[in-house]
Amino acid sequence: MSSTLAGPLTDHCFTSVAHSGIPRGKSISIAGVPTYISTPQTPATSGMETVILYFPDVFGPFYINAQLVQDYYASQGFTVVGIDYFFGDPVHLHLDKPGFDRSTWRTKSVEQAKASVPKWVDGVKEMFGTNVTYCAVGFCFGAPYTFEVAATDMLSCAAVAHPTSLTEELLRASKVPLLFSCAETDTAFPAPFRRQVEDILVEKKATYYFQIFSGVSHGFGTRGDPEVETERWAKEECQRAMVGWFKRFSSSK
Secondary structure (H helix, E strand, C coil): CCCEEECCCCHHHHCCCCCCCCCCCEEEEECCEEEEEECCCCCCCCCCEEEEEEECCCCCCCCHHHHHHHHHHHHCCCEEEEECCCCCCCHHHCCCCCCCCHHHHHHHHHHHHHHHHHHHHHHHHHHHCCCEEEEEEEEHHHHHHHHHHHCCCCEEEEEEECCCCEEHHHHHHCCCCEEEEEEEECCCCCHHHHHHHHHHHHHHCCCEEEEEEEEEECCHHHHCCCCCHHHHHHHHHHHHHHHHHHHHCCCCC
16 A cells, blocks of 8 residues: 555645736636646747646636746746646635535545546647647645656656645656655645655655745745745745756756
8 A cells, every 4th residue: 555645635725825916827728627828928949848737736727826826937938737627616715605615625626636637638748749848846736646747758857845645656656857845834744754755766766856945834835925034935936946947857948
């Protein structure tokens, strides 16, 4: 039986501070799945196009924070596609509703994601073809789906921030360089789990990078408070590192 390396969703997964900005991307459908797409304002003049598969947390790819992160990647030269495996029903539409059954919502959402991710990934490949470089990034809920794609021959690298629902089987199956962006306080991915992951990656002789931020909690990569300097810096440094990781293993240099 595969051991757990990142636990299930926790209370931190369902909290957020909304960020401010104007999204540049748009909504499209890929294989019947709603998708946020953000493209570079200036297309690359040399090298292969790089497409980032964005697997969002429970707030979905159309949440303002997620849109701005995807737009940031696009501003750095990448084409970004973010899957809405919640099909227009992200968790923040329910958080203020009395009696909201979080467990039922999660079960439904996991079932939808399991059914939609494979066909969506195939649709992305059909849309962009083979003459491109693919990378993937997953936040919280999106981490296991990132690792599923990382076990194929599609990606050049992958990155995750504050992952949940990660198993040893998924980690060992990964074929690509991995970046982990981690919070000091994270009940889903605490220090003992992080160290187990590192031990396995060392054993595999994998290419990997860990960054661990003090003073922040699970969710900092997309949902921290920009008015708190420690949280703002950690979120921005997390995203800068991910862009650097994508550039290192892609043609968008």
